[in-house]
Amino acid sequence: MKNRVIMHIDMDAFFASVEQRVDPRLLGRPVAVTGSQKRTVITTASYEARAFGVKTGMTKGEAKRLCPWLIFVQANNRRYTDTCTRLVELYKHYSPLVEVYSVDEVFMDVTGIAGLSNGAISMATEIRHRIKDAFGLTCSIGMAPNKLLAKLASDMKKPDGLVVIRDHREAGKILKDLPVGDIAGIGPRLEKNLGDMGIKTCGELAGVHVRTLKNRFGVVGEKLHLMARGLDDSPVVPVWQEPDAKSVGHSMTLPRDVYNPETLERHILQLSEMVGRRLRRGQYAGRTVTLTIRYRDFHTFSRRKTLTEHVSDGFEICHLAVSILRSFRLKKAVRLVGVSVSNLAAVDQLPLLKKDRVRRDLIRALDTINDRYGEFTVARGRLLEPVNGNGHSNGNGNGSGNGHGVISPAWRPNGVKRVEF
Ligand SMILES: [Mg+2]
Incomplete structure (x- = not known):
């Protein structure tokens, strides 16, 4: 394997920092960004708020108890995605290989542009200065021979840090006593399963025979074996070269x-429009529509229907999702609803009838307006009506619409979420 130089850039307290820039009165003060719904939780806390123990995922009440003078700011997703898009433009001056990993994180492959021992550090320093000058934001950068280690490195000196892991000898020292849960890709469940086997650190995990891990975890076992050693040969995939998505979906917890x-049905229409737009951005269309319902007691189930032809129009997706909804009786009040489309194909491989072309051109025109002025600037009439008189307008027509906090964690500019199984 050739020696690669991978950079992971992670914005510090991204949403909160952006808000502090927009409203200077918030600078230096404890700020928590929340969703727009009533039962919202904290999305991001500023470092001033973190000092009091305020964390992502807490309810407003919990946070307020820790820090009574905490300032709550409602998330403005447009601001964050716009900033992300502009940041990516900046990164592209340094390398064409930029992978937008989430709204506030990118991987960049600078192999051949800068070496890990010299050039890359000055490049990273320059990027940090430029972000500070142009955006007033700080980031933490990790550099290493692969993505796994680069991500680990960026997390080691937050905020405003720069950490280089030069080679596997250095990586070995860091990994030895590192809790397995600190590795990106090892979630709480996997961490618990490993803990039950007596494995707490990457060093211990590296000591377990690969066959034992394979017997216990299947394919994942093999991956774990590599991760524990800091090995990862996954490439940096530029936004426009993502492998085929398996499905595209959105869900929302209702207010x-x-x-x-x-x-x-109105919520389903809004979600279907969002899914349709993401499909079209990725130039996909799909045949299977899945509706997911979660009752207030958290019982969750999905039903699906498959069409003979591919669709990417939100209205058609909605039509199918609603027909699924009408095919059974709701037993309890619904807490969350989700719509997704799978069985995808690339649009340019599909035949197109003349009437479909007219429709496609209309949808394209709407997409262009929304791309330029923000999501839901132009939406179908029904989305503009308030929902059920509870004062919660579902999507709005004034150009500042955010899709109501339904931003996907895997949001990418012009990209489609990659779903891994
Ligand atoms: Mg971040």
């Missing part, structure tokens, strides 16, 4: 539990 099917 309040909903029993009324008509209200649910």
Whole structure:
């Protein structure tokens, strides 16, 4: 394997920092960014708020108890995605290989542009200065021979840090006593399973025979064996070269539990429009529509229907999702609803009838307007109506719409979420 130089750039307290820039009164003060719904949790806390123990995922009440003078700011997703898009433009001056990993993180392959021992450090320093000058934001950068180690490195000196892991000897020292859960890709469940086997650190995990891990975890076992050693040969995939998505979906927790099917249908239309737009951005269309429902008691289930032809129009997706909803009786009030489309194909491989071309051109025109002025600047009439008189307008027509906090963690500019199984 050739020696690669991978950079991981992670913005510090991204949403909160952006808000502090927009409203200077928030600078230096404890700020928590929340979703727009009633039962919202904290999305990002500023470092001033973190000092009091305020964390992502806490409810407003919990946070307020820790820090009574905490300032809550409602998330403005447009601001964050716009900033992300502009940041990516900046990164592209340094390398064409930029992978937008999430709204506030990218991987960049600078192999052949800068070496790990010299050039890369000055490049990273320059990038940090430029981000500070142009955006007033700080980031933490990790550099290493692969993505796994680069991500680990960026996390080691947050905020405003720069950490280089030069080679596997250095990596070995860091990994030896590192809790397995600190590795990106080892989630709480896997961490617990490993803990049950008496494995707490990457050093211990590296000491387990690969066959034992394979017997216990299947294919994942093999991956774990490599991860524990800091080995990772996954490439940096530029946004526009992502492998085929398996499905595209959105879901939302409703502002309040909903029993009324008509209200649910409006939420389904909004979600379907978002899914349609993401499909079209990725130049995909799909045949299978899945509707996911979670009752107020958290019981969750999905139903799907498959068409003979591929669709990417939100209205058609909605039509199918609603027909699924009408095919069974709701037993309880609904807390969360989700719509996704799978069985995808690339649009340019599909035949197109003349009437479909007219429709496609109309949708394209709408997409262009929304791309330029923000999501839901132009939306179908029904989305503009308030939902069920509870004062919660579903999507809005004034150009500042954010899709109501439904931003996907895997959001990418012009990209489609890659779903891994
Ligand atoms: Mg971050």
